[in-house]
Amino acid sequence: MGTLNLSFQIQTRYISPSSPSFNTFTISLTTNRKKFNCSRFSLSMGNPNDTHTKLVPGAAGFLLQDVPHFTDYLDHLPSYPNPLQNNPAYSVVEQYFVDEDDTVTEKIVVHKESARGVHFRRAGPRQKVYFKPDDVNACIVTCGGLCPGLNTVIREIVCGLYHMYGVRKVLGIDGGYKGFYAKNTITLTPKFVDDIHKRGGTILGTSRGGHDSVKIVDRIQDRGINQVYIIGGDGTHKGAAVIFEEIRRRGLKVAVAGIPKTIDNDIPVIDKSFGFDTAVEEAQRAIKAAHVESESVGNGIGLVKLMGRYCGFIAMYATLASRDVDCCLIPESPFYLEGKGGLYEYIGKQLKQNGHMVIVIAEGAGQELLSESLQSVDQQDASGNKLLQDVGLWISHKIKEHFAKKKMPINLKYIDPTYMIRAIPSIASDNVYCTLLAHGAVHGAMAGYTGFTVGPVNGRHAYIPFNRIIEKQNKVVITDRMWARLLSSTNQPSFLKPRDIAEAKKEKYPANGILDGKIVKTMSMN
Numbered sequence: 001m002g003t004l005n006l007s008f009q010i011q012t013r014y015i016s017p018s019s020p021s022f023n024t025f026t027i028s029l030t031t032n033r034k035k036f037n038c039s040r041f042s043l044s045m046g047n048p049n050d051t052h053t054k055l056v057p058g059a060a061g062f063l064l065q066d067v068p069h070f071t072d073y074l075d076h077l078p079s080y081p082n083p084l085q086n087n088p089a090y091s092v093v094e095q096y097f098v099d100e101d102d103t104v105t106e107k108i109v110v111h112k113e114s115a116r117g118v119h120f121r122r123a124g125p126r127q128k129v130y131f132k133p134d135d136v137n138a139c140i141v142t143c144g145g146l147c148p149g150l151n152t153v154i155r156e157i158v159c160g161l162y163h164m165y166g167v168r169k170v171l172g173i174d175g176g177y178k179g180f181y182a183k184n185t186i187t188l189t190p191k192f193v194d195d196i197h198k199r200g201g202t203i204l205g206t207s208r209g210g211h212d213s214v215k216i217v218d219r220i221q222d223r224g225i226n227q228v229y230i231i232g233g234d235g236t237h238k239g240a241a242v243i244f245e246e247i248r249r250r251g252l253k254v255a256v257a258g259i260p261k262t263i264d265n266d267i268p269v270i271d272k273s274f275g276f277d278t279a280v281e282e283a284q285r286a287i288k289a290a291h292v293e294s295e296s297v298g299n300g301i302g303l304v305k306l307m308g309r310y311c312g313f314i315a316m317y318a319t320l321a322s323r324d325v326d327c328c329l330i331p332e333s334p335f336y337l338e339g340k341g342g343l344y345e346y347i348g349k350q351l352k353q354n355g356h357m358v359i360v361i362a363e364g365a366g367q368e369l370l371s372e373s374l375q376s377v378d379q380q381d382a383s384g385n386k387l388l389q390d391v392g393l394w395i396s397h398k399i400k401e402h403f404a405k406k407k408m409p410i411n412l413k414y415i416d417p418t419y420m421i422r423a424i425p426s427i428a429s430d431n432v433y434c435t436l437l438a439h440g441a442v443h444g445a446m447a448g449y450t451g452f453t454v455g456p457v458n459g460r461h462a463y464i465p466f467n468r469i470i471e472k473q474n475k476v477v478i479t480d481r482m483w484a485r486l487l488s489s490t491n492q493p494s495f496l497k498p499r500d501i502a503e504a505k506k507e508k509y510p511a512n513g514i515l516d517g518k519i520v521k522t523m524s525m526n
């Protein structure tokens, strides 16, 4: 019996990578003699350049959003037994290797009749690898803003490659994407990285801007690099996706693995990004100081600005953890100053009742108010991110001005710990998390997967295709329970008008988020 290779194009209005409508996946081919049902195939999602979306349907509405593998575009590749099976530390583990068919579900809360839904390939070591240890020439690059845990990830990639797979050649790229074509590399060995997890920042340096995929892939090719570990946020992953496409176009056996990094926690799909817990922990020190300062004087207001350009996760979690905060302002929840239900009214009430209060504001909050009042020009950093005006300074000034006009003396202390919460070493739990991410990335690359990001989805580490990471940003859902918990803990007004609530619901339940007649839940941390 011969093999029948089929390739066909499907055009449908209903498929979107994040929320496919499963009943469109029943595909069969009928000849005059027999009907063939297709069980494994990949689909391009409408965009002819989108070659990373691999969809594998299964029973009961199961859908694997798979990641690319060398064998998708390279023929006759040899594979080898995983050297881990001879490693004294790992060989004792029962079922150490991940089953080829193991997947991790994206949606964990289900109804008895709901479809099984989207799944990702489970991360972890495979029986077979596609590299001989001596042939591996790996490199690591860190891009974007700093984040606690960067050095831990670097350390664990190096040590994981050395100790688990016997790899000896690992290079550090100096200073972000630009470093591929502008600077020297750093030789990384377990000895060199031994202590780096105790330091903040990244020993490799980082940068924004300067992404030139052709030049980067040229340098990867010139140097004979065949595993690229890219640690960064949403912008970095957009860059990684382009690098992967170029590598695939050139038919190179080079694995591209992303490790999601951002203290803002704005990366979708994964449960949480590394360094986030460390940042929230560090933010407590600023909030405590604001509380002490404010309660020690008459009508004291402690105002703390925290990072979060487009989303307010740090502010929300720092507020919930502290319980000393009376008001938390984030980009996702619009607020207003004047009039009934406004911020000034709430501050006045709090001061009358308690004599002091603490306000936490995310740096991206209230930017629309700021630009109205300062008529600012839109400015961007080298990566194209919005450059923000200092909302903390602005709001301090507005509050002081308002209460001066009302002839009510207040005592406002503005604390801006911005860079202090990200320029520190990671706490213990983040260190362990970074280790799992690094090892997951190493196992995936050694097993021949590429164009993937590793990260926990409902607590289990998975390989996620780049397109799912870069298609949208993770945001606080203000119609979810977590934000309600925050409102009930601070007792602040919600500042929301019915129109804002309708908008928020529309964002949470987009029109294409309907699955089998039920609404698909988007990622949230509650």
Ligand SMILES: Nc1ncnc2c1ncn2[C@@H]1O[C@H](COP(=O)(O)OP(=O)(O)OP(=O)(O)O)[C@@H](O)[C@H]1O
Residues within 6 Å of the ligand: 143, 144, 145, 146, 176, 177, 178, 207, 208, 209, 210, 211, 232, 233, 234, 235, 236, 237, 238, 239, 240, 242, 261, 262, 263, 264, 382, 383, 384, 385
């Ligand atoms: N659309 C894009 N295409 C290619 N490269 C990009 C794109 N967006 C950003 N990059 C590159 O990715 C790198 C990092 O991007 P950015 O500065 O936005 O940080 P990030 O990865 O989002 O991390 P963070 O938000 O945590 O600081 C930069 O070198 C930038 O040039």
Ligand SMILES: O=P(O)(O)OC[C@H]1O[C@](O)(CO)[C@@H](O)[C@@H]1O
Residues within 6 Å of the ligand: 145, 146, 233, 262, 263, 264, 307, 308, 309, 363, 381, 422
């Ligand atoms: O000043 P930099 O280094 O550009 O970074 C600032 C930005 O980086 C982040 O920490 C992560 O994107 C944001 O919260 C912040 O706006």
Ligand SMILES: [Mg+2]
Residues within 6 Å of the ligand: 144, 233, 234, 235, 262
């Ligand atoms: Mg970013």
